[in-house]
Amino acid sequence: xxxxxxxxxxxxxxxxxxxxxxxxxxxxxxxxxxxxxxxxxxxxxxxxxxxxxxxxxxxxxxxxxxxxxxxxxxxxxxxxxxxxxxxxxxxxxxxxxxxxxxxxxxxxxxxxxxxxxxxxxxxxxxxxxxxxxxxxxxxxxxxxxxxxxxxxxxxxxxxxxxxxxxxxxxxxxxxxxxxxxxxxxxxxxxxxxxxxxxxxxxxxxxxxxxxxxxxxxxxxxxxxxxxxxxxxxxxxxxxxxxxxxxxxxxxxxxxxxxxxxxxxxxxxxxxxxxxxxxxxxxxxxxxxxxxxxxxxxxxxxxxxxxxxxxxxxxxxxxxxxxxxxxxxxxxxxxxxxxxxxxxxxxxxxxxxxxxxxxxxxxxxxxxxxxxxxxxxxxxxxxxxxxxxxxxxxxxxxxxxxxxxxxxxxxxxxxxxxxxxxxxxxxxxxxxxxxxxxxxxxxxxxxxxxxxxxxxxxxxxxxxxxxxxxxxxxxxxxxxxxxxxxxxxxxxxxxxxxxxxxxxxxxxxxxxxxxxxxxxxxxxxxxxxxxxxxxxxxxxxxxxxxxxxxxxxxxxxxxxxxxxxxxxxxxxxxxxxxxxxxxxxxxxxxxxxxxxxxxxxxxxxxxxxxxxxxxxxxxxxxxxxx
Amino acid sequence: xxxxxxxxxxxxxxxxxxxxxxxxxxxxxxxxxxxxxxxxxxxxxxxxxxxxxxxxxxxxxxxxxxxxxxxxxxxxxxxxxxxxxxxxxxxxxxxxxxxxxxxxxxxxxxxxxxxxxxxxxxxxxxxxxxxxxxxxxxxxxxxxxxxxxxxxxxxxxxxxxxxxxxxxxxxxxxxxxxxxxxxxxxxxxxxxxxxxxxxxxxxxxxxxxxxxxxxxxxxxxxxxxxxxxxxxxxxxxxxxxxxxxxxxxxxxxxxxxxxxxxxxxxxxxxxxxxxxxxxxxxxxxxxxxxxxxxxxxxxxxxxxxxxxxxxxxxxxxxxxxxxxxxxxxxxxxxxxxxxxxxx
Ligand SMILES: Cc1ncc(C[n+]2csc(CCOP(=O)(O)OP(=O)(O)O)c2C)c(N)n1
Ligand code: SF4
Ligand SMILES: [Mg+2]
Numbered sequence: 001x002x003x004x005x006x007x008x009x010x011x012x013x014x015x016x017x018x019x020x021x022x023x024x025x026x027x028x029x030x031x032x033x034x035x036x037x038x039x040x041x042x043x044x045x046x047x048x049x050x051x052x053x054x055x056x057x058x059x060x061x062x063x064x065x066x067x068x069x070x071x072x073x074x075x076x077x078x079x080x081x082x083x084x085x086x087x088x089x090x091x092x093x094x095x096x097x098x099x100x101x102x103x104x105x106x107x108x109x110x111x112x113x114x115x116x117x118x119x120x121x122x123x124x125x126x127x128x129x130x131x132x133x134x135x136x137x138x139x140x141x142x143x144x145x146x147x148x149x150x151x152x153x154x155x156x157x158x159x160x161x162x163x164x165x166x167x168x169x170x171x172x173x174x175x176x177x178x179x180x181x182x183x184x185x186x187x188x189x190x191x192x193x194x195x196x197x198x199x200x201x202x203x204x205x206x207x208x209x210x211x212x213x214x215x216x217x218x219x220x221x222x223x224x225x226x227x228x229x230x231x232x233x234x235x236x237x238x239x240x241x242x243x244x245x246x247x248x249x250x251x252x253x254x255x256x257x258x259x260x261x262x263x264x265x266x267x268x269x270x271x272x273x274x275x276x277x278x279x280x281x282x283x284x285x286x287x288x289x290x291x292x293x294x295x296x297x298x299x300x301x302x303x304x305x306x307x308x309x310x311x312x313x314x315x316x317x318x319x320x321x322x323x324x325x326x327x328x329x330x331x332x333x334x335x336x337x338x339x340x341x342x343x344x345x346x347x348x349x350x351x352x353x354x355x356x357x358x359x360x361x362x363x364x365x366x367x368x369x370x371x372x373x374x375x376x377x378x379x380x381x382x383x384x385x386x387x388x389x390x391x392x393x394x395x396x397x398x399x400x401x402x403x404x405x406x407x408x409x410x411x412x413x414x415x416x417x418x419x420x421x422x423x424x425x426x427x428x429x430x431x432x433x434x435x436x437x438x439x440x441x442x443x444x445x446x447x448x449x450x451x452x453x454x455x456x457x458x459x460x461x462x463x464x465x466x467x468x469x470x471x472x473x474x475x476x477x478x479x480x481x482x483x484x485x486x487x488x489x490x491x492x493x494x495x496x497x498x499x500x501x502x503x504x505x506x507x508x509x510x511x512x513x514x515x516x517x518x519x520x521x522x523x524x525x526x527x528x529x530x531x532x533x534x535x536x537x538x539x540x541x542x543x544x545x546x547x548x549x550x551x552x553x554x555x556x557x558x559x560x561x562x563x564x565x566x567x568x569x570x571x572x573x574x575x576x577x578x579x580x581x582x583x584x585x586x587x588x589x590x591x592x593x594x595x596x597x598x599x600x601x602x603x604x605x606x607x608x609x610x611x612x613x614x615x616x617x618x619x620x621x622x623x624x625x
Numbered sequence: 626x627x628x629x630x631x632x633x634x635x636x637x638x639x640x641x642x643x644x645x646x647x648x649x650x651x652x653x654x655x656x657x658x659x660x661x662x663x664x665x666x667x668x669x670x671x672x673x674x675x676x677x678x679x680x681x682x683x684x685x686x687x688x689x690x691x692x693x694x695x696x697x698x699x700x701x702x703x704x705x706x707x708x709x710x711x712x713x714x715x716x717x718x719x720x721x722x723x724x725x726x727x728x729x730x731x732x733x734x735x736x737x738x739x740x741x742x743x744x745x746x747x748x749x750x751x752x753x754x755x756x757x758x759x760x761x762x763x764x765x766x767x768x769x770x771x772x773x774x775x776x777x778x779x780x781x782x783x784x785x786x787x788x789x790x791x792x793x794x795x796x797x798x799x800x801x802x803x804x805x806x807x808x809x810x811x812x813x814x815x816x817x818x819x820x821x822x823x824x825x826x827x828x829x830x831x832x833x834x835x836x837x838x839x840x841x842x843x844x845x846x847x848x849x850x851x852x853x854x855x856x857x858x859x860x861x862x863x864x865x866x867x868x869x870x871x872x873x874x875x876x877x878x879x880x881x882x883x884x885x886x887x888x889x890x891x892x893x894x895x896x897x898x899x900x901x902x903x904x905x906x907x908x909x910x911x912x913x914x915x916x917x918x919x920x921x922x923x924x925x926x927x928x929x930x931x932x933x934x935x936x937x938x939x940x941x942x943x944x945x946x947x948x949x950x951x952x953x954x955x956x957x958x959x960x961x962x963x964x965x966x967x968x
Contacts, residue, residue: 043961046961046963047961047963049963049965192961242965243965244964244965244966244967245964245965246958246962246963246964246965247962247963247964247965248957248958248960248961248962248963249961258953258956258957261953261956262953265953270713272709272712272713274709291956292940292941292944292945293941293944293945293948293949293950294950294953294956295950297712297713297937297941299708299709299712299937301705301708301738302705302734302735302737302738303734305702305705305735306702306705306708306734306735306738309698309699309702309705309706309708309709309735310705310706310708310709310712311709312698312706312709313678313696313705313706313707313708313709313710313711313713314709314710314712314713315709315713316696316706316709316710316713317709317710317713317714317717318713318714319713319714321709321713335699336699336702339698339699343696429957429958429962430957431954432952432953432954432957433954465714466673466674466676466694466710466714466717467673467674467694467714467716467717468673469671469673470673471673472672472673472692472693472694473694473695474642474644474677474688474689474691474694474695474696474697475695475696475697476688476689476695476696476697476698477681477697477698477699478697486644487644487689
């Protein structure tokens with residue numbers, strides 16, 4: 001038998017235990033509403049002033065057969081009274097809505113962890129479907145855990161009885177019941193969820209709204225009245241000491257969308273967004289489609305080729321054209337991207353990376369498109385590549401991508417990934433007025449105009465848009481004469497143009513910040529060098545190692561191409577370089593190639609973010625050897 | 626709105642760029658560029674508002690020869706690029722120029738969707754039934770049995786009929802003309818230009834180097850009268866030197882048949898009248914192939930509807946009305962926020 005809770009509740013006033021950080025994982029069938037439950041818990045937690053990070057993890061199948069392990073959907077949240085940067089290595093509490101969820105996630109729960117189980121779902125059939133030989137509630141599987149076994153289904157049905165919903169609708173409320181219980185356990189306010197339910201169902205289906213709220217309240221009341229013999233542990237997680245300001249929860253997708261809108265505004269241009277649905281990039285198309293009032297035109301193209309081409313066509317007309325996809329879609333866009341590179345038109349390509357190759361692990365995260373971004377085109381066609389590191393950073397990275405695209409008349413690749421796209425974090429909302437303008441000046445009629453006249457400093461060509469009298473011109477993919485902009489097959493000219501295009505992109509290195517050290521000393525025994533969404537995990541691991549007295553530094557590369565001018569020199573100041581990546585070693589190739597440094601890779605290609613503890617162990621190992 | 630420059634004095638030659646034309650001498654493309662330049666002058670189009678967008682191929686060199694804005698893009702993608710340009714600036718007058726490989730092979734998907742969406746652009750297909758630029762391979766419009774470097778024993782895949790394809794894609798304007806028919810082509814181009822929405826025009830074009838004479842059986846002056854039918858809205862579908870041949874509907878098989886007035890009891894009343902708003906008729910006319918039938922020349926179908934670009938901007942306007950934009954700081958602060966007080 002599983003260990004039941006030993007302590008019983010003291011009489012009278014409930015004593016909540018204060019903890020500094022908690023990791024909760026909600027797991028259930030894809031149809032159980034786990035993402036929604038997690039999102040609502042996140043909202044309440046954010047409003048309560050904790051720092052937090054989340055990790056939604058869902059299956060590729062939309063509605064996998066009920067009760068199967070491959071249909072399990074999970075949402076993890078890490079919240080704390082201090083600054084945290086990752087969704088947490090392992091859950092302190094697992095809420096398992098069915099045997100399959102238990103089967104998939106049990107291995108991540110450390111011994112002594114708490115597991116809330118929806119016992120109704122533990123039927124013989126579901127137990128067998130999940131692949132358990134016997135009932136895990138009875139065979140000792142859970143001996144080393146604290147289990148809270150509740151007939152959540154039954155409780156929910158009782159809570160919503162008489163509210164005029166069908167049995168099916170009633171059962172759908174069980175996630176709200178579980179959410180209510182967790183709100184009680186961690187002292188979260190239910191009001192934000194009540195507001196959300198009312199906003200979502202209130203007008204359309206008032207009885208469903210009522211049922212959901214009733215279930216939420218019932219779950220909460222269950223904790224309150226401790227129907228379990230041993231009681232349920234109750235906690236408080238004090239507020240985090242965060243920078244004063246106005247905050248909101250933001251996902252990387254939202255931040256990219258707002259950053260693109262802001263970037264376009266700062267450039268004085270309209271934003272045109274052409275895209276074709278693909279997980280996990282589609283949400284950017286959805287988000288921008290709801291921002292039409294901010295000068296955004298969205299276009300769902302017939303394929304990724306048309307998506308990038310429409311964006312190029314829009315840039316030709318004087319908008320900032322943006323397209324987005326994941327690796328396979330970006331592959332299709334390649335020829336279009338090189339057209340924009342050759343025609344020297346601004347363009348932003350957002351790649352929400354996912355597990356590959358091919359369809360790979362479409363709903364899982366990976367960083368395996370760095371080669372594609374940096375090297376993955378025919379001919380000599382270098383492009384600036386920026387990788388955002390947190391959900392909030394996606395905002396600024398998107399602005400930076402637009403700035404570089406219009407300042408240098410070049411396509412820019414912005415790398416995010418599935419983790420950044422979906423994960424939410426509290427974000428101190430910036431003041432847009434503090435973001436500098438980079439207004440575009442279109443060419444106006446003047447003597448000696450030709451479309452490939454260049455700015456002496458940036459080497460960007462001038463940008464004359466159709467509709468402008470007197471500047472009619474033709475551009476295209478055929479090589480142009482440096483001197484006239486007309487097509488040219490001259491051998492020396494092609495050599496010169498190739499060099500100019502490369503110099504233009506290389507020159508961007510003078511227009512980006514020098515590489516800084518995120519944590520630790522500016523030289524020493526070990527530098528851990530990362531990029532993209534591993535920022536949080538690496539930084540936390542390095543910070544902890546520093547606190548333990550180790551000689552280690554964290555260098556985070558945001559401008560993947562061109563690289564910051566001082567990076568080589570900086571790296572040379574460390575004895576060892578460790579490059580953790582969620583791929584089979586890509587940034588490391590670039591670093592070795594550029595700087596001939598003896599870097600060593602630490603590669604995790606599981607579709608899951610790094611665990612801080614794994615990184616800490618790796619750091620320790622490098623310093624001990 | 627874009628600023629208009631006075632265009633009254635512009636002549637066809639003023640729409641020609643200063644670039645040396647690089648088509649083979651005798652190529653049908655010369656005649657087409659001439660017709661287009663004449664059309665521009667006749668319509669008094671402001672060159673700064675006109676944009677030619679093309680893919681890759683001999684036909685696709687077209688923009689370089691026009692003193693307008695132009696974008697020579699990549700093979701097959703011109704309709705997609707033009708869609709973005711049009712959505713970004715609906716005031717522009719956009720002409721897409723495509724070869725048959727460009728339009729119907731590599732770019733078939735984009736052609737389909739630009740037509741289906743009804744983007745307000747002119748889509749000109751220069752159909753020479755061959756890949757010109759890559760030196761003469763057969764194309765998706767090449768007739769069965771076409772011998773080419775890649776089909777030494779003759780092509781074995783059935784060709785696509787461009788006008789029927791366009792109609793199948795939902796085209797609301799479909800026309801056909803012939804490169805050298807300088808009397809006819811400018812009129813068709815004017816109709817295409819006047820039409821709001823995707824105007825699909827198949828221009829039969831002779832590739833003198835790789836497919837010379839592919840159409841001469843029905844385009845040659847001597848053959849034209851008996852092998853072409855000039856379709857005009859509201860007019861009887863008659864042709865022939867004496868104008869006594871015509872098209873009749875066989876009601877049993879729902880197909881067209883060629884009849885001669887005065888023969889086998891056929892009277893004038895049996896001859897169909899062209900109705901360019903009739904999609905079924907347009908399909909029948911477009912499908913007629915030489916030599917069984919006369920080839921239909923003219924506007925096969927014209928039946929306008931709201932354009933895609935207009936609808937996109939209508940939705941934007943509706944959004945602006947319903948939810949006026951706030952400043953961006955307010956946008957970021959909409960929804961759920963919380964304040965962390967100092968101290
Ligand atoms: C992606 C890509 N594939 C292939 C080609 C080679 N290519 C250029 S034009 C062409 C076909 C040209 O035929 P068509 O479109 O009928 O135009 P035409 O030259 O006959 O006017 C091909 C295959 C290319 N430029 N780009
Ligand atoms: S190859 Fe044919 S289509 Fe191309 S330019 Fe020569 S004649 Fe014209
Ligand atoms: Mg051709």
